[in-house]
Amino acid sequence: MVPTNDERRKVLIANGQGFWGDSILGPVRLVEEGPLDYLTLDYLAEVTMSIMQKLRSRDPSKGYATDFVTLIDRILPTLMERDVRVVANAGGVNPHACKDALLEVVAHHGLGGVRIAVVEGDDILGQLDELTDAGEAFVNMDTGRPFSEVRDRVTSANVYLGAFPIAEALDQGARIVITGRGTDPGLVLGPMIHEFGWSTGDFDLLAAGTVAGHIVECGAQCTGGNYTDWRSIDDLARIGYPIIDAGADGDFAVTKHEGTGGRVDVDTVTHQLAYEMGDPANYVTPDVIAAFTSFSLEQEGADRVKVSGVTGAPPTPTYKVSMAYSDGWKATGQLTIAGPDAGEKARLCAEIVWDRLRLDGVEFGPDERMVEIVGANTCHAGIAAAERADPSEVVLRMGVKGPDRAKVNRFGPELVPLVTSGPPGVTGFAGGRPKATEIIGFWPALVNKDRIETRVEIFDAPGT
Numbered sequence: 001m002v003p004t005n006d007e008r009r010k011v012l013i014a015n016g017q018g019f020w021g022d023s024i025l026g027p028v029r030l031v032e033e034g035p036l037d038y039l040t041l042d043y044l045a046e047v048t049m050s051i052m053q054k055l056r057s058r059d060p061s062k063g064y065a066t067d068f069v070t071l072i073d074r075i076l077p078t079l080m081e082r083d084v085r086v087v088a089n090a091g092g093v094n095p096h097a098c099k100d101a102l103l104e105v106v107a108h109h110g111l112g113g114v115r116i117a118v119v120e121g122d123d124i125l126g127q128l129d130e131l132t133d134a135g136e137a138f139v140n141m142d143t144g145r146p147f148s149e150v151r152d153r154v155t156s157a158n159v160y161l162g163a164f165p166i167a168e169a170l171d172q173g174a175r176i177v178i179t180g181r182g183t184d185p186g187l188v189l190g191p192m193i194h195e196f197g198w199s200t201g202d203f204d205l206l207a208a209g210t211v212a213g214h215i216v217e218c219g220a221q222c223t224g225g226n227y228t229d230w231r232s233i234d235d236l237a238r239i240g241y242p243i244i245d246a247g248a249d250g251d252f253a254v255t256k257h258e259g260t261g262g263r264v265d266v267d268t269v270t271h272q273l274a275y276e277m278g279d280p281a282n283y284v285t286p287d288v289i290a291a292f293t294s295f296s297l298e299q300e301g302a303d304r305v306k307v308s309g310v311t312g313a314p315p316t317p318t319y320k321v322s323m324a325y326s327d328g329w330k331a332t333g334q335l336t337i338a339g340p341d342a343g344e345k346a347r348l349c350a351e352i353v354w355d356r357l358r359l360d361g362v363e364f365g366p367d368e369r370m371v372e373i374v375g376a377n378t379c380h381a382g383i384a385a386a387e388r389a390d391p392s393e394v395v396l397r398m399g400v401k402g403p404d405r406a407k408v409n410r411f412g413p414e415l416v417p418l419v420t421s422g423p424p425g426v427t428g429f430a431g432g433r434p435k436a437t438e439i440i441g442f443w444p445a446l447v448n449k450d451r452i453e454t455r456v457e458i459f460d461a462p463g464t
Contacts, residue, residue, distance in 0.1 A: 014243040017041040018219030034257035040187040041088035050324030050440040052092035053156035063094030106461040114461040117169030119179040121454035138445040153325040162286030166190025185213025196248040207290035207312025208250035216242040222272035224262035235261025264303040288312040318446040327441030332399035336428025345423040346396040372397040408436040
């Protein structure tokens, strides 16, 4: 990696997207409203990968986060003017298609010499048979079920790659790095490895970068978004997205641009630190095992929290693999029930649907059907205050699932008739009959690292 001799050097790395669908204003404002060295963008989740695979199967030019291309089209001139590099996992299951779309954007702006890197190696869908023949078991990490149960139904398989390929791409002068599946913290750790020359054996430093990446990976969730004491957060409409002010010694601060909404303090940062946490003493990534129990948080000033003392341990010899597989069919629909005794009427509507299906020889078991009465304490049943006895309106959500697509499709036609053949006050049905859609199952597994080959390819936009 590219070393630095200045141990006091600081690098500003921000994350402007917590998921595919996050506000485009997050990254736009990060670039426009203050200093920045790197903009990272996290688009992927397990279900996102399966959606992208489905899109690619229908159209070979799809399978990536199209929002990313729209964003770069909007901010590319500013990125170049302010010398901000971008690292994004927007490639999904088709990073080269994403790269091709970006090259068109660069050409549209008349900007030459923009170097784009593609990190590959995570997509192992086409290698599954070869890998199983070589001894990879792909046992389900959560349940212990054998891979043979789902092998013929797998639709996507992606390895969580580490941060070093990102650093390699930056070493080669990439201004935009596109990856497929990798760890969320790796988007932030990669630029640190590149800037500070950290090596594979610098476990404490790599752990610090991993903690930094975890804190900002969900965007504004560490600057006051989704915060329990939400009334205390100012100006959520203009909430500032998080920035890591990183040093070569591994200590860093979490902050945001001055004058933006939200808040950065020990509580908001701690709120995000606990997110998606298994064993806090052993946070496993491809690059390092980070100890989330090792470091301290200190309020350094307004909207600035210092993180120091992170320790790490050697990584495991395996990568995590995220697979998706076809797991049957589902259909869901909803109605609004209004007027006196709305909750009671909604429960009756649900029973009418099940009874009418049963009259036609179609029956769903208890684990194949779902009834939710939104407005009657459904989301927090058992832990929130007791439901009101007489809600004046509720939303009835019903759904079914199963392996038989035709049977699942039979559910939809029995929902809308309730408008005229059920209790009074049924309305709000405007979406058409719910139809069966495919259920995507999640299969987490492990694969030995020495079976996986990562690649970094560089593409230069033509000069103008």
